[in-house]
Amino acid sequence: MTRIDLDELNAMLSDPKIPESALRPYLMLDPIESQGFRPQVVPNPATVVYDETEAAVALASLNGVSRWRRQMLYRQKIKHWAGLRVVEEGDSWFQYPFLIEDVVDHLFVPWAIYSCSGAGDLLSDMARQDEVIAAVVAERPDVVLLSGGGNDLLGDGRLARYLKPHAAGMSAADHVTDAFNDLMASIIEIYRDLIGKTLSAGARRVVCHSYDYAIPNGGPWLGRPMIKLGITDRQLQRDIIRILIDRFHVALTAMVSGFSGSVVVADCRGTVADNEWFDELHPTSFGFGKVARIIRAKAEGVEVEGLESSYLEAVEASRPLPVADVGAVEALLVADEATLIAEIGRRSEILQYAPDADKCYSLQLPAGSGEESVASFFSEVGTKVFDRWHRELYKLLCGDGGDAAGERDKLRSALKLEQAALIGAISTALIAIAVPVFIAPLVAAVIVKSGINPAWEVTCKVWGEKMDGSAATDALPDSPAH
Structure with a gap:
């Protein structure tokens, strides 16, 4: 591949009509700065000629560029749009910049989506910024999508704070401390407050989602924190994550039941196959497509089986590449x-x-x-x-x-x-x-x-x-x- 300079990359980034798939060869994850649900994207030195100072000035936040591109596409689409209008706010399951087709990428075709997401956002960030509230007032959407809690619970190596060191005979549930339950309760309260504000601003329907059973693979967010605590058995690791995800789903479902049917939870557990994970926290593009399909069905009030699935058509005859996007x-x-x-x-x-x-x-x-x-x-x-x-x-x-x-x-x-x-x-x-x-x-x-x-x-x-x-x-x- 011929290497390009930073000006050429900037020109491509500044044109929302250029699909993100065409930009991927020129970008990569920053292995130092990327954390959990906060992936940081930087130019790929194998395909882009630049020095570090130049890149720091010119590309201060590729995550922000990704969201800007979405908003420009939304403005063009909404001019002549008669379909479902959506505002979304969330973490990296809704905005994984450039390198993976996340949930929102998959839903961009059937819906007109105004994006407020920021990879790495905590629920407290979303509530404090009130950006989604302003967007609901301005855009008057049919549906609001919210994705949050994962970064609060599992991001930045937090997992080790909420598990007990392993000892012989301990079950998966024995490893989970009361501190995890306390944290989850505080997260659910922030969620409740954010949803209440969203409905007060005029949202007609709010869709949240549970996360799927992520697989510890020795990585920095799930595997290594467990290994440091002596939890080395792979099946035990997976059983512990399953308990945490299930508890989050139960708490989220119980909370939204108080909103009289205007708020629903898309249950995404058990959706992503073992070979459809990009890393310990994010599915591959194909895996995210399956999650998006469940969220879409919940938002539109239809059965998943009866929902057309355009993003699966290209691979209907074969399984996706298991090792990456x-x-x-x-x-x-x-x-x-x-x-x-x-x-x-x-x-x-x-x-x-x-x-x-x-x-x-x-x-x-x-x-x-x-x-x-x-x-x-x-x-x-x-x-x-x-x-x-x-x-x-x-x-x-x-x-x-x-x-x-x-x-x-x-x-x-x-x-x-x-x-x-x-x-x-x-x-x-x-x-x-x-x-x-x-x-x-x-x-x-x-x-x-x-x-x-x-x-x-x-x-x-x-x-x-x-x-x-x-x-x-x-x-x-x-x-x-x-």
């Missing part, structure tokens, strides 16, 4: 094949000595190739690994019958997807045939970049011709059905 793989499409092959080799070697690396969600390619001899070694290893899985994928796509028929049909149907989504579909198929999660997206990217035809029969014919005769023969004991 599908949009993030767009950067892989501009990398040259040699770089991808070498990275496949590097990651394969890492897995030999650190098997847990297969849980890594990063798709970031290294900034440089390093020593020439090392790069050559990785390329050699990567070529062997790629060739192996390339052949296995050929067998899956171009074979006929067998135990993998279901996966084969999904993959064949997915060939009509655009390239970034197709990488996700192929990655999922590769993982189903035992390709490590750490490697699968890179193998998929090389395959997609080499060209793949929406008509799978054509793909199989060309693909088979590129391989040696024995591979094609092994792969196709019977001719594919046409």
